[in-house]
Amino acid sequence: MNSSLLKVDYPLPGCTRLTLNRPDSKNALSRALRKELTSALDALGGDDRARVVILTGAGTAFCAGLDLKELGSAASSDVLGFDDQSLNPVAALERLSCPIIAAVNGPAITGGFEIALACDIIVCSRLARFADTHARVGILPAWGLSQRLSRAIGPYRARELSLTGNFLSSERAEAFGLTNHVVDPEALQAEAVALAEAMLSVEPNTLRRYKKLLNEGMQLSLREALALEAQVAVLSAQDVKMQEVEQRRLDVLARAKRQA
CATH class of the missing domain: 1.10.12 (Lyase 2-enoyl-coa Hydratase; Chain  A, domain 2)
Structure with missing residues (x-):
């Protein structure tokens, strides 16, 4: 399942970790990465090695959202692929029956924010930041951000974030109840693995x-x-x-x- 775009490893028996691996592009969601991530998540549905899944990013970012360079150079708006379920990792996250931990190591922006919100638990580094920039780039959300964020932190806070495009720090995200834990960058993966280990101890x-x-x-x-x-x-x-x-x-x- 490993590829240049998506790394897979098994930090514990029963736990699969998926790492978005386009660090030079802040793990922006190219069409190819969206397709590969969606396929990988669907493949984990019947895999006993994936009783718990950790999703994280390589380098200094969790995910910068859709690849705007790719969108800008596309000849057709079809590159968005919002109607194509094979390009929808959020829908694949929703289909996965096991718990999913988002280990947010850096900025999670727009589509990356939506991916984090589709997970069951969010732990993050102190370097993590969250932003909904849909209104700034002129595209409305299609993966649930307009609905999930308000349910997670309340409608007034969500409106402020979505209608301004401002960034939310890891500390304020924790205060808002968006993240379960905020830790030093070097402790993030260990924190996610410890949570996975606790979940794996139950029936x-x-x-x-x-x-x-x-x-x-x-x-x-x-x-x-x-x-x-x-x-x-x-x-x-x-x-x-x-x-x-x-x-x-x-x-x-x-x-x-x-x-x-």
């Missing part, structure tokens, strides 16, 4: 089911989401033997003692 089927329940519930009213939770809990309990539940409880206690 695998429950990990995927819980992500699905959380994400589906966010699309519903509270009353509907509570009803969904109750229904899913009953179905889940029918699939689990009580002896297995007790063993998992003991495993959790043992792990807590080791960490104490």
